[in-house]
Amino acid sequence: MRIGIDFDNTIAGYDGLFATLAEERGLFQQAPVGKRDLRDALRRRPEGELTWRRLQATAYGARMGDAELQDGAARFIRICGQSGITVSIVSHKTRHANFASDGTDLRRAATMWMEAHGFFDAMGLKLSRDDIHFEDTRAAKVAKIAELNCQWFIDDLEEVFAEPGFPGSARAVLFDPHGAAVTAAGVAAGADLLRCRHWDEIGGHIFGAGH
Ligand SMILES: [Mg+2]
Incomplete structure (x- = not known):
C-alpha cells in the first residue's frame, strides 16, 4: 500500500511563520494566525495579492527553516x-x-x-x-x-x-x-x-x- x-x-506548517513575517514587515501589529485569515486580510488591501505572494515566497524559501x-x-x-x-x-x-x-x-x-x-x-x-x-x-x-x-x-x-x-x-x-x-x-x-x-x-x- x-x-x-x-x-x-x-x-x-507555516501559520506561525506567516504571522511573524507579516509583523516583521510592519503589515500588522498583531497578524491574524492561520494562513487563510492572514491571506484574506491582506487581499482586502490595495496590492494585497502581491503582498501575500511575496510573503509566501519568503516563507517557502529563505525562511523555510522556521516552518x-x-x-x-x-x-x-x-x-x-x-x-x-x-x-x-x-x-x-x-x-x-x-x-x-x-x-x-x-x-x-x-x-x-x-x-x-x-x-x-x-x-x-x-x-x-x-x-x-x-x-x-x-x-x-x-x-x-x-x-x-x-x-x-x-x-x-x-x-x-x-x-x-x-x-x-x-x-x-x-x-x-x-x-x-x-x-x-x-x-x-x-x-x-x-x-x-x-x-x-x-x-x-x-x-x-x-x-
Ligand atoms: Mg498544501
Missing part, C-alpha cells in the same frame, strides 16, 4: 514505515517563486527542511529521497499521484482532489486543522472527502482506532 502526502501546509512540522505528522509517517506502507510526498512546488528576487531554490529549501527534521535518517522517518516528488503544476501533481497508484492522498487544498486526473482509486483526505475550509460549489470531491483536523485523526481512519 502507498499513501501520498502533500508537503506545504500539510506536513510543513514547523505539523503536530502528529512525524508519528503518522513513522507508523506507516512500521506497517510496511510506503509514503510518497507529492508537492506542487516550482523551483523558484515568481515574486521573489532572492533566487532561493524552493525545492532545495524544502529538502533541507526535511533533512533537518530527520525525514531521511535511519533513526528518523526513514524516507528515501526517491519518495519525494516536486511537480511544476497541479495537473502534473495529480498525474504523479495516479502514476504512483496512491491508495490515499492527504492534502490541505480541496482543489487538488477536484483537479481533472485525480485518480478515482485514491481516497481523498482533507487536512483541515482550522476546520474552516469551504467547499466550493461544484467541487467534485465532495461526498467522498474525509475531513480531518489533526494527524492523529487521519491515523485513526487509516490504521484503525487506538493505533
Whole structure:
C-alpha cells in the first residue's frame, strides 16, 4: 500500500511563520494566525495579492527553516514505515517563486527542511529521497499521484482532489486543522472527502482506532 502526502501546509506548517513575517514587515501589529485569515486580510488591501505572494515566497524559501512540522505528522509517517506502507510526498512546488528576487531554490529549501527534521535518517522517518516528488503544476501533481497508484492522498487544498486526473482509486483526505475550509460549489470531491483536523485523526481512519 502507498499513501501520498502533500508537503506545504500539510506536513510543513507555516501559520506561525506567516504571522511573524507579516509583523516583521510592519503589515500588522498583531497578524491574524492561520494562513487563510492572514491571506484574506491582506487581499482586502490595495496590492494585497502581491503582498501575500511575496510573503509566501519568503516563507517557502529563505525562511523555510522556521516552518514547523505539523503536530502528529512525524508519528503518522513513522507508523506507516512500521506497517510496511510506503509514503510518497507529492508537492506542487516550482523551483523558484515568481515574486521573489532572492533566487532561493524552493525545492532545495524544502529538502533541507526535511533533512533537518530527520525525514531521511535511519533513526528518523526513514524516507528515501526517491519518495519525494516536486511537480511544476497541479495537473502534473495529480498525474504523479495516479502514476504512483496512491491508495490515499492527504492534502490541505480541496482543489487538488477536484483537479481533472485525480485518480478515482485514491481516497481523498482533507487536512483541515482550522476546520474552516469551504467547499466550493461544484467541487467534485465532495461526498467522498474525509475531513480531518489533526494527524492523529487521519491515523485513526487509516490504521484503525487506538493505533
Ligand atoms: Mg498544501
